[in-house]
Amino acid sequence: MNTVTADRLPATTVTAAVTVTTVTTAPEILALAESLCTGAAGVPTLVVTAVNRTREVQLDLSRITDEFPDDIRLVVIENPDLTRAFTGAMPPDATPYNGAARIYPAHDLGWMTDPFADDLLFTGITDANADRVTGVVIDRLRVILAAADLHRPAPDADRAAVRPFRGEFSGALSPRSAMVTSSDAPGAFGVLQLDLDALQVSPTVTVDGLFRDGDEVRGTLGADGTVASLDGLREPAAMVAELVVGGCYPAVVTGKAGKSQVGVQVIPGTGSTLTQQGIDRTAATGDVVTVRVQSVSEREGQVRIAVGPVVDGTARLRDAPALRDGGPAWLSGPAGSAGSAGSAGSAESADTAAPSPATSPSAGPDSELAVLRGRVPALRAQIHGLSAEIDRLRDALNTVNDENRYAWDEHDRLDQENALLRDRLTAAGLSLPGGVAGVPAGTAAAGTSGTSGASGRRPRGSRKLRVDRQTVYTECVLKGTEFTAPDDQLAEEIRLSWARNVDAPAKADHPLNYRFGDGFLASVEKTVGAGESARRKLPDVLAWIAAGYEDRTSRHHAFRAGTSGGAPRVVRHTDGAKAFRVDLETSTAAARRLHYWKLPDGSVEFHSVNLHDDYPTM
Incomplete structure (x- = not known):
């Protein structure tokens, strides 16, 4: 975590050399989540997120830290990817994002199971209400500090x-x-x-x-x-004194030392080199291997342990020394080790078998469970990171597909226009000059050898697959002026998109079932220009949704009552319809978003098209 002064944060008025903590890496996110969920901080923590688009923080951070210089912890997350990682590492509905803030009490962890129990989440923070919301946050922090009975100690305490x-x-x-x-x-x-x-x-x-x-x-x-x-930690020299020369012990690999050589530690704080054929390729840093102690010496005040490979499979694996007085063996044997492997039936073998992760006193079920729980935040963050990358790649793929499709449609239109002009020239008895598309140089348009079909167009290998598979796509697209009424025009474009994109056998199970809500067409006219790519894409998106193929749209998700992840989803109480939001555009400024209602009977009511940061009242 980077500690920075408040004057380096956007949208923050500086009145003193106040410091906040800005999280900049995924491991810091995991450490933050761990401290919040365990109450290890000991004081309330205010987590503030920046607005995704501007990376600005709206709350007056210096005012908050002036009010509580020692009694709270203030953390800022500016990167939206880290905000998503924070959401994955925390309990459900317990995190802010996109400019929101949240208080995490340290004395009461009830928010982990009931995130809406107290007034801890602050959303919808803007320039206009930032001062008022900052005051509300300060008042709420005072209440939490009073409940925790935390008082600032005197300077001379x-x-x-x-x-x-x-x-x-x-x-x-x-x-x-x-x-x-x-x-x-x-x-x-x-x-x-x-x-x-x-x-x-x-x-x-x-x-x-x-x-x-x-x-x-x-x-x-x-x-x-x-x-x-x-207290009670042992010095390496005391641990080395317990080693038996010729004995076999577990050791942890610290890195590659050379060809067929790796560095190992039999005792923490010491270093040895294990030479064994191919071990530099089979053992990784952190792996546990079995070594034989060949000698122990002291040179220039440093303990040296010479080790070699274990070539006798029946050698007994000894317990590693304890790091602490009365503590367990500091290292368990490698997985699959079995102590006196050659005498499985002997009592000595059973008594001296190498400790394994399942049986070692230092790795009992409870401690194993604790280690696994400790890995959960990292795995959640990894899942969310992969999900975010999948979403990004899906958006990029959709964009490329749209661009290709529009390019092919324009190619088809020009190709058809070219063929029409050639036909008219041929009908007039005029010969086409050489170099015209579809006509070899020095030949006439009609009856020319070397051409393909009556139109005289040459076959194109890269285009042939598209023509074979999507012949209907060569139909000329609508010009946008076939109807005078906007609703009739858009309805026809939706019908045509549905006819083109939905396979014939699936049309009976996926009919168009929709209506335009009040104000929808006006929002389209206001937000989407007639010549923009978003306007050409709109009928396709509407057709997919109206036919029940929402999963084929970009970033289809529930529309919530606020910008925070914990905000409830919007439901229309008059008929139980649920609100949804879909991306019309991605990776562009002021990207357009489609909002619609999904009714209990499966039909759809299109509500509005808005810019990315404009949230309609639904």
Whole structure:
């Protein structure tokens, strides 16, 4: 997360050197979601999103941070892609987007199951009402802070002093972070977040390699109330003393060292090189392999562990040393390892079998479940990222298809016009000059050898497939002036599009079933120009929807009462019709959007065509 001054944010009046936190990467989004869902921040968090089109923040952030310099956390998300990732990482209906803001209390996580229980979401923020909404946000934050009984400490308080804590390990949030229940924790939750990265523990170590559920955790808290150190961590030299030369141990791969060589760690904080044929191609960073300790020495104050491959399949795999006094083995054996593999029936083999992810004390069901839960936000963000990429590619494909189709229609029109002119010249007994389309140089129009058909047009290989498959498309398109009444004209264009695009066997099951709502034609005339590509595309989109093929339109989705993801969808109470919104254009400024009602009987009522940021009253 980047900490920036408020004067660098759009639409923000600067009155002091106030700082906010701007999220700029997907991992920061996941960390934000994790802290909100666990209450680890200890204070209320105000998340503000920027308007998608302008990337501007409407709320007066400096006014809010002046009011609460220490008691809240203020986070800004400017990138709409990160906003979508945030929505995927959070509980349903619990996130703002497109200029909206939301408060997340830390003392009460009831919003996770009932996102509409309190007045926490603020939408529809504009330049005209930004000051008023900012005041409402400040008032609501005061109420939440009072409910949490959080008071700003005096400047000379001893909160900066490092103090000890004692708690109980409550489970992993991710491979490198965990929760600790402690009465010494600041705030009302009594929960500390343990972060191995902040403690600068070796990156090969996970929380499951340090603690089991219910283990006592001791250490010190820093000035900001976070865990600053842990008691009982062992030095590498003490762990190395437990290694048996000639014994086989699990080791984690730290990277490729050379041809048929990888770096490994038997003990965190040390480094060894494993040489084994082809291992640089079969083992990746983070994989666990089995090695044999060949020697242990100390040189220039550094512990050196020489390791080699395990060539004897019956060798017993020993437990890795513990990183913490009384803790579990810091590393489990590789998947599929079986301790004394050659004596499966012996008692010794059963007692000394290598710990596997399913049986190791450091990877019991509860801790495994916690690790899996910790991966959920990342997987959700990945899903939403892929969905966004699919939507983008689908929009691009639709645009290309539209452009190709319009180009072919224009080609057909010109081709037909050219053929008509040739026929008229031929009927008048005039010869066509060489170089005219469809006529070889030096030949006449009629009866010329080397041409194809009565029209004299040459066959085109790339065009032939289209003519064979879509012969009806060569029909001349409507000029737009066949009818004087706009509704009759558009209805005929819809009928013609339906006749062309819906296969004959499907027409009986997908008839046109629609009507124009009051004001629809006026909105078309106001919003869409007669010569624009959106006007040529409009009948096709209307025909797909009227025939029940909504899935063939671009970004078809429910129309909601507000711009936030948690806003309820619009339903017309008089007849139960549901409102929908469809993209007429994509990747263009002021793109047009179609709005319509879908009635319970399956029929459609077209409501209006509006610009992207104009939301009609439905």
